[in-house]
Amino acid sequence: MIDINESVMQALLAFVVLIPLIGAAAALLPAPPGLKGKSPEQAVLRHGVTVTGVVLLAALALAAGFDHSRPQTMQATTDISWIPALDVRIHLGVDGISLPLLVLTALLTFLCALHSYFVRPPGGSPKGFVALLLVLETGTLASFAVLDLLLFFLAFETVLIPMYFLIARWGGAGRSAAAWKFVLFTLLGSVVMLLGLLLIGIKAGTFDMVTLASDNGRSLTVTTQVVAVLAIGLGLAVKTPMWPLHSWLPDAHTAAPTVGSVLLAGVLLKMGTYGFVRILLPAAPEGFEVFAPYLAAFAVVGIVYGSLACLALARKGAKGDLKRLIAYSSVGHMGFVLLGIATMTPTGVNGALFANVAHGLITGLLFFLVGALKDRTGTTDLDTLSAQGVRATGAALYGRAPRLGGLLAFAAVASLGLPGLAGFWGEMLALFGAFDPAAGLSRPAYLVFMAVGAFGTLLTAAYLLVVVRRVCMGEPPRETDDVPLLADVRGHEFAAWTPLVVLTVLAGLWPKVLLGLTDPAVQQLLAGGPR
Template identity: 45%
Template sequence: MFEDGWGLSLIVFLPVVGAGAVLLIPRAQEQAQKLTALLFAGASFALSVFLAIGFDYGVAGFQANTAADTTWIGAINSHYHIGVDGISLPLLVLSTLMTLLSIVYSWNHWPEPENPKAFLVLILVLATGMAGTFVALDLILFFVFFEVVLLPMYFMIGIWGDKNKVKLPVVERVVEMRIYASLKFFLFTLFGSAFMLLGFLALYFRSGDGAAQRTFDIVELSMRSDLFTGVFAFWVFAALFLGFAVKVPMFPFHTWLPDAHTAAPTVGSVLLAAILLKLGTYGFVRIALPILPNEAEEWAWFIGVLAVIGIIYASLACLAQTDMKRLIAFSSVGHMGFVMLGIATLTDIGINAAIIGMVAHGAITGMLFFVVGSMSHRYHTRDMARLGGNQKLMPIMGGIFGFVAMASLGLPGLAGFWGEFMALLASWQPAAALSTDLFRTLMVIGAVGTVLTAGYMLWMLQRVNFGEPPEEWSSHELHDVDKWEMAAWVPLLAGILVLGVFPRLVFGATNDAVIEMIEAGWRFVGG
């Protein structure tokens, strides 16, 4: 059933079909809406698992039997070209899984104002955008999917987001957090991606003489990377960098992230952290590096330095937070810093680290947002100063929280370890063209960052989980983890453990593809 890309197309478009189906169900029949959404998201996930099982792990590159390539917009020579290789496969599976779990979690956790129908429709549209970005092999197709995720997330933050007031800088106006955060999120990403589109167009026009030879095809462009040189390549890389770096987000483009994550409803934060951030790093690995390998070498030191600044800056910012959710949001900036450091080394170890880092961060930080969302649902506050003794009040919730926090700080044996450890390892010996001294310095600073990470995570655990509950809560009846939460969380918790013990699950898929990419990318420079 995966012949001619049918299965892949179904994985991508089943959710949006589901969104259409949910729209047709009258508003009152909530149960039917939830079941429909679950069915479509489940089918999409099941297909992606079948895809992973049937995947030929011995072969690097895109698996021809699952790919599709037909003309989409003939006028601009853009194709509906989709396919998976070892790099995109883990991320595709992660995105379909997170969608499914988000729907399960939402079953009886509707943020205010409820309206499950609209919420489900948005999750499903989001799912199509996320899965589509990971399989698109045409720049225009990639761009469209990359942008499709913006609208549902915008509405999710804007409608169901945080209603606390904030005072805006500069204009001195007081608005609700959700309004500010949703617009900021959109404007930042749009700004980056608009320049990214210019970069795509520039690549297209340089890719051949005459309309017949020009192409938007990512695979094809990667093979023509010798055409893109000099000042041209510099500006194109700058445009792509802007698009992807805002999305990752890298320091100093990260300022939208803490606001968006904090303001979003729980499921919004989960999907934002688990998948949306990966679109940026994936863009680097899939587009910027293979198509502009020489320019990537020029930029590597810059990306590496920004990544490490991000790690340190985020850790220090975390130490200053009072809001649990905001703390986790900042921790994302740090973790994505490790991912970018791995990418910046331009080695197979570094890029493998980046991909397992993405998957692990998706599972762990997604899980952290789930738990914090559930906790603030019960406490009605996220202020760590008012919390404490969570372990006593809700033993299971506290246990899970502790486990995930440990995973997040990179405890060996859990998923978070591999990404950080291997990114630092790769910095010891970066690609031949890069300065070893610089990257070794970055490695040392990054290592300090892991210590700081452990520091703020433990500090958070201490303030929230340990000790005696304050009086405020001792009289409250706080119910522990319910069955829907359990159903949504157990797969992730198991995944974190299994990935930690058995990282080959990801490396097995990625390694060949990464090595192939590196060899193909740098064959011209003989690296």
């Protein structure tokens, strides 16, 4: 831990949240003549890399200055009165729960900007693309840094418009319908969520998350807690997404450009589960306990449903889309996150937070790889990618692009939860939490949930191994005019993907680094102690 005083930490956190918004405004201005390079388009894409790179460095400095001996304490806090009549405050801070998500967001956004610099998004203005990307980063970073319910709602909603335009303007086939579906689902959920947030704030007399966590629901009646958990939980469940409120996700992922899919899976889905942990568990524990078994049941149904949908898409002759398959896999993986939260135990919640970060790393890598595969072959159709024969155009990556094939296989086995990689620990801890849920929850019911969730891990392994066999293996076609050479991993791709690979391995081999941050914060959050 580097000794950085609190005022510097405050400035770093404010800088991390605000600089992407300033960068978005600057992206819309004409580039100075000396910075245009070969073209104004190149200049604005370079601007996106620069701004997101600076944000990442600031986030890493924030993590380096974070006092790891007290991760349960809010650090780098700023608390300024904003709307006195409603007691709404500009309250920022990070602890062991939010810090990993903050750094993950900064990392993935930088990698997306780097990817876009070398692989220019098709169609549309680069200025608009970079500005939307930076606004999206501001919204996601603010969601993990703000400590006021109304500010959280504003940040939560900020991400909708940029993601809508990223899908609708730079997406693929069916992008308009997918973008509208994404916005309508999330907006409808958000309206209900706002009512629940207002109910908690008015009844408790404060919108401050730290105060609400310390109060631990003592100022709210059980009825108020139940209504608030139902309302807020619906909004968060849509964003997570929880089965059966997930139907917007496959369409959005299939139509989104590569960077849109990476950020949607790697960052935006985490905002929903983060809200469950940061708001509902500490502020309305009795109300959450009422719905916890139902949340767990929906979670395990989502695990099995997502895996079965992936198996159906992976089947030969099904014309399954690889991006759509990974989207359905996210439904299953986020089911484990929700199961861990629904146990209301430190073990389960720590597993949920670990799985959140692991899913961001692994699924972000998967979408980068699938995007590269589409750039090379022009398709993500599994039947086309696995076609065999002399004149077939199947990928056969092990023979045609071995490094690309090896990375795809690595990401697949990480996603299925291979021990020693990041995907293992979160899902395992969520199942352990279900084995011994919190007092007041039915252990027999949770043992059933645990068994169903464990069965889901077998289904996950099945469909991912089928994908690897179909896309990576097989006899490479003879190189002809109809079957051109398939390029292996390029330099910029190596630079963008290496951090995700390294972090996936490190988190798998050394889980204490992440759990050492989250566990003290989770213990105190569940206990409702002073912050």
